[in-house]
Structure formats: structure tokens, C-alpha cells
Amino acid sequence: MANRYAVILAAGQGTRMKSKLYKVLHPVCGKSMVQHVVDQVNELELEKIITIVGHGAEMVKETLGESVSYGLQEEQLGTAHAVMQASEYLDGKEGVTIVLCGDTPLITAETMEALLHCHEEEKAKATILTAHIENPTGYGRIIRNASGQVERIVEEKDASLEEKAVKEINTGTYCFDNKILFEVLQQVNNNNAQGEYYLPDVIEILQKQGKVVAAYQTPLFEETIGVNDRAALSKAEEIMRKRINEEHMRNGVTLIDPSQTYISADAVIGQDTVIYPGTFLHGEVIIGEECEIGPHSEVKESRIGNNTTIKQSVVHESKVGDGVNIGPFAHIRPQSILGDDIKIGNFVEVKKSTMGNGSKASHLSYVGDAEIGENVNLGCGSITVNYDGKNKYLTKVEDGAFVGCNVNLIAPVTVGKDAFIAAGSTITDNVPSDALSIARARQTTKEKYVSKLQDKKNS
Ligand code: UD1
Numbered sequence: 001m002a003n004r005y006a007v008i009l010a011a012g013q014g015t016r017m018k019s020k021l022y023k024v025l026h027p028v029c030g031k032s033m034v035q036h037v038v039d040q041v042n043e044l045e046l047e048k049i050i051t052i053v054g055h056g057a058e059m060v061k062e063t064l065g066e067s068v069s070y071g072l073q074e075e076q077l078g079t080a081h082a083v084m085q086a087s088e089y090l091d092g093k094e095g096v097t098i099v100l101c102g103d104t105p106l107i108t109a110e111t112m113e114a115l116l117h118c119h120e121e122e123k124a125k126a127t128i129l130t131a132h133i134e135n136p137t138g139y140g141r142i143i144r145n146a147s148g149q150v151e152r153i154v155e156e157k158d159a160s161l162e163e164k165a166v167k168e169i170n171t172g173t174y175c176f177d178n179k180i181l182f183e184v185l186q187q188v189n190n191n192n193a194q195g196e197y198y199l200p201d202v203i204e205i206l207q208k209q210g211k212v213v214a215a216y217q218t219p220l221f222e223e224t225i226g227v228n229d230r231a232a233l234s235k236a237e238e239i240m241r242k243r244i245n246e247e248h249m250r251n252g253v254t255l256i257d258p259s260q261t262y263i264s265a266d267a268v269i270g271q272d273t274v275i276y277p278g279t280f281l282h283g284e285v286i287i288g289e290e291c292e293i294g295p296h297s298e299v300k301e302s303r304i305g306n307n308t309t310i311k312q313s314v315v316h317e318s319k320v321g322d323g324v325n326i327g328p329f330a331h332i333r334p335q336s337i338l339g340d341d342i343k344i345g346n347f348v349e350v351k352k353s354t355m356g357n358g359s360k361a362s363h364l365s366y367v368g369d370a371e372i373g374e375n376v377n378l379g380c381g382s383i384t385v386n387y388d389g390k391n392k393y394l395t396k397v398e399d400g401a402f403v404g405c406n407v408n409l410i411a412p413v414t415v416g417k418d419a420f421i422a423a424g425s426t427i428t429d430n431v432p433s434d435a436l437s438i439a440r441a442r443q444t445t446k447e448k449y450v451s452k453l454q455d456k457k458n459s
């Protein structure tokens with residue numbers, strides 16, 4: 001098999017997105033468009049992948065890291081000019097080069113393989129990935145001659161009315177004989193409506209030279225969407241969401257309503273987990289088996305064990321064990337580590353805290369900067385007072401302690417093992433293990449006070 005290379009074009013600003021964020025960095029299901037393309041390309045066996053960067057070059061490089069090489073296109077003079085920026089790696093090399101756009105996030109490795117296969121079968125010097133679509137607006141059109149051979153590609157802005165009616169489009173993905181590609185790129189000019197060096201013009205040049213130019217029309221036209229604006233972005237998101245959700249369902253995850261379940265491309269979900277509508281799983285989320293997530297929950301960059309339930313709640317950048325019950329209406333904030341068999345009930349917020357197995361905060365608590373041991377009960381309304389307006393302090397509650405309702409634990413403070421804190425206490429000093437602390441004013445009761453007050457008024 002000939003050497004295979006890939007060039008991914010990602011230097012454009014993406015003016016039509018009307019965004020401060022460079023186009024190829026816009027996320028689709030939580031992953032940037034160009035990363036989607038790179039991930040699929042990485043599934044092919046290639047000698048080298050070169051991404052052409054320009055606008056936002058540093059940010060694109062930061063996103064993609066060292067999995068690819070980079071060519072810098074300082075001025076965006078068009079797609080042919082962009083490919084030329086890979087010449088330091090590819091010029092003169094024997095082999096096949098697949099060229100892709102960083103704004104076609106849905107294209108799969110299988111389709112790329114099918115294109116490469118067709119290119120090799122046809123012994124072509126260039127093969128275009130085309131698709132038939134009902135509304136071809138915005139895409140380059142494939143112009144074929146009377147015998148069905150591809151003659152050239154015409155851009156929308158340069159197309160005649162008759163050409164605009166063509167529904168076979170250039171998907172922006174191609175295979176080339178590498179050596180010939182870099183020779184021909186020199187001959188592309190910018191005499192067109194946009195004053196750009198168009199990569200599609202290579203096709204006409206090769207055709208005129210009598211070289212074999214082939215086209216592979218994919219039946220999976222939805223894969224080929226080029227995202228130039230926000231409307232296309234939402235369409236791509238919808239298709240990608242469907243693809244991701246279907247894969248989870250095939251792997252044994254129940255989605256009650258997939259159309260209202262938003263799972264990031266990087267999520268891993270165990271078998272027999274049920275996800276209810278209105279649930280968002282953002283970024284790298286790992287969820288175990290037999291969990292129930294949602295409805296209306298958000299889990300971001302977190303790891304959830306098995307048999308855990310999260311209802312109407314938010315969990316960010318945290319680790320949650322097995323058999324945990326969260327919600328409804330709880331908030332687990334970053335750097336929290338919850339053990340197994342824990343209960344976090346309604347209106348409880350946990351921040352940067354650890355909780356040992358079997359502990360509970362069932363109602364209306366704030367647990368911040370705390371180390372809570374095992375089998376601790378934090379009563380309704382118990383609060384860690386962790387902040388003095390300047391610094392944050394640690395609260396420790398050791399195994400088996402029972403903190404009554406409406407208790408303030410003024411940090412830094414430690415509640416010892418099996419200690420008991422009476423309801424309504426404001427704890428400022430450490431509580432030794434096994435002790436009972438009561439820190440509240442004694443109740444005074446004035447008998448018949450109300451009627452005496454009434455008598456005074458009437459006299
Ligand atoms: C391009 C094709 C069009 C095809 C469509 C498929 C050209 C001239 N037109 O049009 O035939 O139907 O893709 O989606 O190629 N880029 C650079 N440097 C540049 C210009 C563009 O790196 O100087 C990159 C962009 O970042 C983008 C890709 O190339 O990822 C395509 O550019 P874009 O401007 O989106 O081209 P389209 O108008 O969509």
C-alpha cells in the first residue's frame with residue numbers, strides 16, 4: 001500500500017460564524033469541530049497528519065496538541081494556498097494524500113476509507129468525495145460532462161444559474177496523488193469571484209492534463225455538512241447527538257427520550273444505566289452501571305460509580321461513588337469526592353469536600369472545604385462556615401459523628417469521632433470524640449406573658 005498522508009485545513013477565521021471563537025474550535029457535542037476531524041483521521045493508518053493553522057493558530061495547536069504536525073498559513077488566500085503550506089512535509093513525496101476541512105465535523109473514518117478505496121480502485125490522480133443534497137446552497141457544485149466524467153468544481157459565487165441547479169456537491173474532502181498535487185497547486189490562480197486560490201480548481205487542471213479524476217458519491221450525505229454559520233452548527237450538533245445517543249443505546253444504556261438527552265462525545269456510560277430527559281453530560285464524564293441520571297440534571301467532567309441516582313441536580317468536576325443518592329435539587333461543586341452509599345438530599349451544596357461511605361446530608365446544608373468521615377449525619381440545615389471574607393478554612397467531622405439540625409460549624413474546627421452536636425448550636429471550638437456539645441442560649445419561658453400584655457393594653 002502506498003504511503004498515506006492527511007492535510008486538514010483549519011486556518012480560516014470563519015467570518016460567517018460571527019464569533020470571537022475561531023470557527024474550527026466551535027464545539028459540536030462538547031468537542032471542537034477540528035478535533036472531531038482529527039480523531040476520525042487518526043483511525044486511518046497514516047504516515048503523517050498535517051493541520052494547516054492561521055487564524056487562532058496558537059489556540060488550535062493547544063486544542064489538538066502533538067497528535068498532528070502543523071503548517072502555518074499566515075494569510076488566508078484560499079484552500080489551495082492552504083494546502084501548499086504542507087509542502088515542507090509533503091512536497092515530492094510518493095503516496096496518497098487525503099485533504100479535509102476542519103469544519104466538516106461529522107465525517108467518519110469509514111467514509112474516508114471508502115474514498116481512499118475508490119481512489120485506489122480507479123487508479124485516479126484525484127478523487128472527490130461528493131454528495132447529493134436537496135439544498136446545495138453554499139457548496140461547490142460538481143460539473144460533469146456528457147459521459148458523466150467530472151470536469152470541474154464551480155463555487156456557488158462563480159456559478160451560473162444552470163450550475164447552481166446541480167445538486168451534487170463538493171464535500172471539501174479529496175484524495176490526491178501527493179506528488180502530482182503539489183506540482184499542480186503551483187498552477188492554480190485566483191481569477192474568481194472571491195479572489196482566492198481554490199483547491200477545487202486542481203480538479204479542472206488535472207482533467208485538462210488528461211489525468212484520471214474520479215468522484216465517490218457518499219450515500220451518507222449528512223456526514224458531509226460543512227459548518228459555516230450557526231444554523232449549520234446546530235444541524236451538525238443535532239446529527240452528532242443522534243449518532244452518540246444511538247451508540248450508547250446499542251451499548252445497553254436506556255435513554256428515555258434521546259431527542260432531549262445531551263451527551264458529550266467523550267462520555268462513557270455503563271450498561272443498564274437509565275438517562276432521563278433534560279440531562280446534559282459535558283466533557284469527560286464516566287458513569288457506571290445501573291445508575292439513574294435525570295431528569296434535568298447536569299454532570300460535567302465527573303466520575304460516577306455504579307447504582308447511583310442523580311435527580312434534578314448539578315455535579316461538576318467531582319467523583320461520586322457507588323449507591324449514592326443525589327437530589328432532587330442538589331449541587332456538587334468542583335473537587336468534591338463522595339464515597340459509597342451517601343445521601344445528598346434536596347437543597348444541599350457540597351464544595352471541595354470529601355465525604356466518607358454512608359454519610360448523609362439529607363436536607364438544606366452547605367458543606368464547603370470539609371472532610372466528612374464515614375457514617376456521619378449532617379442534620380437539616382447544618383452549615384460549614386468556611387469563609388471569613390478573606391480566607392477559607394477546613395471543617396473536619398470524624399466518623400460516626402451526629403450533627404444536629406441547624407448547626408453552624410465555624411471553621412477551622414474539628415468534630416471528633418462519634419461526637420454529638422445539639423441542634424441549633426454554633427460550634428467554634430473543637431468537639432472531642434464521644435462528647436456532646438450544646439452551644440445555644442437556654443430557653444426561657446414566661447408563663448401567661450401574652451395575656452398580661454393584652455390586659456395592659458386594655459386598661
Ligand atoms: C469549501 C469548498 C467548496 C465545498 C465546501 C465544503 C473551496 C474554494 N470551496 O467552501 O467547494 O463545497 O468547502 O464544505 O475550497 N481554509 C484555510 N485557509 C484558507 C481558506 C480556508 O485553511 O485560506 C480552511 C477553513 O478554515 C475551512 C476550510 O478551509 O476549514 C474550508 O474553507 P471555507 O471558507 O469554509 O470554504 P467553503 O466556502 O465552505
Ligand code: CA
Pocket residue numbers: 101103226227228
Ligand atoms: Ca466550509
